[in-house]
Amino acid sequence: MKIQNLGRGLRFAAMVLPLTWFARPAFGQAQRTATAQAFGVSVSTALVNQKTPSAAAPAEGGMVQTDAADVSITGLVSARDAYALASGWSDDGYSDAVSSASLGQVNILNGLITANGVLALASTTAAGSDADGSTLANLYVNGVAIAAPAANTRVDLPGVGYVVLNEQIATGSGITINMIHVYLQQTGLLGTKPAGEIVVGSATSSVN
Amino acid sequence: MNTLRSLAALAAIPAVVLLASSCAQRDNAVAPNLGTPSFHFNVFTCTGFKMTGGGRIDFPPGTADKNPPASHEYETFGAHVIAEPNGQTDELGHCEGAKGSLEWVDHRREFEINGRPLNLHSVDVTWAELATDTDCEEGGVHWGGTLVIKNTGQQSRFEVFDCDNGEPGAGHDGFGIRLLDYPYEVLCPDPALPPAEPSCTLSGGNRQFHPTH
Numbered sequence: 051m052k053i054q055n056l057g058r059g060l061r062f063a064a065m066v067l068p069l070t071w072f073a074r075p076a077f078g079q080a081q082r083t084a085t086a087q088a089f090g091v092s093v094s095t096a097l098v099n100q101k102t103p104s105a106a107a108p109a110e111g112g113m114v115q116t117d118a119a120d121v122s123i124t125g126l127v128s129a130r131d132a133y134a135l136a137s138g139w140s141d142d143g144y145s146d147a148v149s150s151a152s153l154g155q156v157n158i159l160n161g162l163i164t165a166n167g168v169l170a171l172a173s174t175t176a177a178g179s180d181a182d183g184s185t186l187a188n189l190y191v192n193g194v195a196i197a198a199p200a201a202n203t204r205v206d207l208p209g210v211g212y213v214v215l216n217e218q219i220a221t222g223s224g225i226t227i228n229m230i231h232v233y234l235q236q237t238g239l240l241g242t243k244p245a246g247e248i249v250v251g252s253a254t255s256s257v258n
Numbered sequence: 259m260n261t262l263r264s265l266a267a268l269a270a271i272p273a274v275v276l277l278a279s280s281c282a283q284r285d286n287a288v289a290p291n292l293g294t295p296s297f298h299f300n301v302f303t304c305t306g307f308k309m310t311g312g313g314r315i316d317f318p319p320g321t322a323d324k325n326p327p328a329s330h331e332y333e334t335f336g337a338h339v340i341a342e343p344n345g346q347t348d349e350l351g352h353c354e355g356a357k358g359s360l361e362w363v364d365h366r367r368e369f370e371i372n373g374r375p376l377n378l379h380s381v382d383v384t385w386a387e388l389a390t391d392t393d394c395e396e397g398g399v400h401w402g403g404t405l406v407i408k409n410t411g412q413q414s415r416f417e418v419f420d421c422d423n424g425e426p427g428a429g430h431d432g433f434g435i436r437l438l439d440y441p442y443e444v445l446c447p448d449p450a451l452p453p454a455e456p457s458c459t460l461s462g463g464n465r466q467f468h469p470t471h
Contacts, residue, residue: 113312113336115361119374131375133363135336139310139466146466148312150334152365154375167330167365171314171462175425182428183314183462185324 082176084111084140085224088149088253090132093123095234095246107138107147121153125160127248129153129168138255147174147224147255150183156230156250163213163230165189165250170227172253179225179255181218186229189215211235211245224256299400299419299456302387304343304353306470309399309420312336312361313427313463317444324461332461333444335362335433337418339401341386352385356401359383360418362435364444371409376442378435380405381413394432396422397467407440414439419457420465427464432457 089104100123103116115135122128131154138147149172156165167187173180181201189196191205191213199215206212210232217228229251236245316325316332325331339358346354360380369376383403392398402417414437421432434457436443447456 111310113310113338113359113361115336115379117377133334133377135312135334135361137310137312137336137338139308139338139468141308141468144466144468146311146464148336148463150312150314150336150463152334152363154365169314169332169334171334173311173313173427173462173464175427175464175466177425180426180428181462182426183324183460187330 082140082142082145083258084138084145084147084174084256085258086136086138086147086149086172086253086255088134088136088151088170088172089249090118090134090151090153090251091121091123091127091129092249092252093126093246094248095126098123098126098246103132103134105134105136105149107136107149111139111141113137126158127250128155128157129250130155143176145176145257147257148172149253149255151229151251151253153251158230158232158248158250159207159210162207162210163189163191163232165230168229168251170229170251170253172225172227172255174224174255174257176257179220181216181225181227181253184216184227184229184253186215191215207232221256223258224254226252226254228252298392299389299398301389301391302353302400303390304341304345304347304355305388306341306343307386307388307397307399308338308340308468308470309397309401309422309465310338310468311427311431311464311466313431313433313460313465315433315444315458316461317446317458330365330367332366333362333364335360335435337361337380337420337433339383339386339399339418339420341388341399341401348385352402353387354385356383356386356403358386358401358403360405360416360435362405369442371407374409377408378405378416378437379408380416392421393423394421394467395424395430397469398422399467402438405437412440419445421457422465422467425464427460427466428462429459431460431463431465433460433465434458 171183344355362378386401446458
């Protein structure tokens with residue numbers, strides 16, 4: 051009896067397994083998914099949660115651009131001429147994702163950080179990712195000019211927290227660029243704890 | 259179907275001066291020398307394809323070297339075109355049957371209109387063709403249609419020269435645009451900069467050619 055069952059099992063496997071092999075994509079033709087997002091300003095605190103303008107590429111492939119002539123989140127961030135663009139196309143080996151966020155006349159925390167222009171630019175293909183083209187124009191942090199900061203440059207902001215400039219975060223399949231990322235902190239009797247974040251100029255792209 | 263023609267037929271620009279300063283004032287922003295053997299993007303074929311992506315151009319000077327950030331001498335864009343030739347050509351010989359989208363922002367101060375950067379947005383993409391005489395490694399395409407100047411609401415025909423020259427896109431790929439009804443163009447027809455001519459080499463981003471749509 052057991053031998054008969056084993057025989058049936060082997061016959062079943064012989065019939066079904068080849069079907070499952072054929073059902074899989076051929077080697078080198080795995081389906082790839084491209085994603086892209088961008089935004090101009092994002093503020094996340096206990097009292098404020100706002101992101102504008104923002105764009106995300108449609109899942110079926112395509113491009114989206116949004117813009118705002120003026121961005122103002124009282125007491126925290128202001129900027130002019132903000133554009134967010136996201137383009138993503140899933141097409142196997144030809145998949146690509148590009149996103150950008152550009153802003154002018156940026157002012158963060160009442161002049162603590164200013165910049166004439168911010169551009170975050172993320173690009174990903176099956177060959178890899180890069181942040182080429184991303185720039186900060188006439189950047190001042192706490193009154194000190196910082197020209198072309200290297201990736202992931204940290205500057206402390208006494209009494210406020212710290213800022214990471216040209217923040218580049220590699221993901222398994224892409225990259226996120228935050229040109230100005232302020233980490234707000236509160237210091238009390240129990241030490242320092244996070245109090246929120248401000249991001250200006252963010253672009254993300256990936257191809258899985 | 260191959261169509262050999264002069265781009266001069268496309269360059270008829272009405273004498274309406276919209277922009278504060280014309281690219282014609284710049285040595286490297288003139289229209290290509292038409293019909294010369296060394297000039298690329300001159301021979302086209304009607305076939306299906308797709309070109310996608312976006313990026314940044316530093317114009318002038320139109321090289322992969324980024325201009326000083328404070329100069330704001332750059333443009334950003336996103337664009338895709340899907341060519342689905344229907345066997346017809348328009349009055350200028352372009353391959354009809356296409357769809358797509360273009361977003362273009364020129365961040366140069368001197369090109370601001372109504373206090374904002376020049377912003378172009380496609381209304382309709384109507385034609386697209388594959389260039390067969392370029393050095394673009396993956397594919398060079400020529401396409402266009404109608405766009406709106408968002409600053410003013412005025413419309414214009416446009417054409418794009420689009421080049422995928424491998425990876426990464428920065429320093430390799432190219433993109434150039436010309437309005438046919440207003441004196442505005444960002445083209446880099448410099449023979450010293452093949453193969454992206456007359457498109458301007460990207461300083462960021464990527465153009466991706468898809469041989470089938």
